[in-house]
Amino acid sequence: MATPAGAERYLPEDRSLDSLAAAASGCHGCALYKNASQTVFGHGHPDAPIMLVGEQPGDREDVEGLPFVGPAGRLLARALDDAGIDPDLTYQTNAVKHFKFTRKNGKRRIHQKPSRTEVVACRPWLIAEMETLQPQVVVLLGATAAQALLGTSFRLTAHRGEPVHLPDGDGLRLDPEPLLTATVHPSAVLRDRTDREKAYQLFVEDLRTARSGLTTV
Numbered sequence: 001m002a003t004p005a006g007a008e009r010y011l012p013e014d015r016s017l018d019s020l021a022a023a024a025s026g027c028h029g030c031a032l033y034k035n036a037s038q039t040v041f042g043h044g045h046p047d048a049p050i051m052l053v054g055e056q057p058g059d060r061e062d063v064e065g066l067p068f069v070g071p072a073g074r075l076l077a078r079a080l081d082d083a084g085i086d087p088d089l090t091y092q093t094n095a096v097k098h099f100k101f102t103r104k105n106g107k108r109r110i111h112q113k114p115s116r117t118e119v120v121a122c123r124p125w126l127i128a129e130m131e132t133l134q135p136q137v138v139v140l141l142g143a144t145a146a147q148a149l150l151g152t153s154f155r156l157t158a159h160r161g162e163p164v165h166l167p168d169g170d171g172l173r174l175d176p177e178p179l180l181t182a183t184v185h186p187s188a189v190l191r192d193r194t195d196r197e198k199a200y201q202l203f204v205e206d207l208r209t210a211r212s213g214l215t216t217v
């Protein structure tokens with residue numbers, strides 16, 4: 001079979017978030033649509049000033065069709081609250097819109113990290129969401145989301161919580177350029193075995209920094 005060419009050719013002419021979501025529901029831009037239940041597109045108010053970008057939907061998200069409704073989403077909701085960010089001010093999405101998993105003992109579905117090819121294939125949706133939303137602040141949650149926008153040379157451990165810039169010449173139509181920052185993924189906080197409370201506090205701290213980039217709220 002020919003290699004799927006990515007999401008680009010599924011983009012609709014009308015770029016409202018609703019039109020994008022409707023078009024993405026039929027995306028076959030990579031092979032991930034085959035085993036997942038549905039496309040999990042971004043969700044939030046079309047005027048939301050803060051865009052949060054995760055990796056890909058998890059098991060719950062795949063079933064419910066909405067981003068961040070499982071355990072990672074619950075931690076994220078608590079952290080937003082502790083950072084003083086009203087969830088209604090956020091638009092939440094993922095770098096990859098279909099759940100990638102393997103089956104353990106033929107039953108339980110275990111999250112699998114999307115490949116670079118899949119991230120690149122799905123990137124047109126993320127770019128389109130961003131260009132339509134024109135957020136004031138973009139928070140990249142985890143290395144997959146960060147590298148989707150900033151390239152594979154970006155090191156989260158070296159630059160978490162810092163203002164970062166899109167690579168020159170990436171052609172994104174963003175005006176003005178939002179405050180862009182990357183932090184860990186909420187799942188990484190959940191998985192932290194050393195000092196989960198500390199990991200959580202650092203995560204909240206990064207979200208507070210992101211909030212300070214809001215200009216009109």
Ligand code: URA
Nearest residue numbers: 054055056067068072
């Ligand atoms: N993890 C993510 O990256 N995104 C979700 O929507 C849920 C869990």
Ligand code: SF4
Nearest residue numbers: 027029030097098122
């Ligand atoms: Fe399309 Fe992205 Fe789903 Fe691949 S993961 S089929 S590119 S929506």
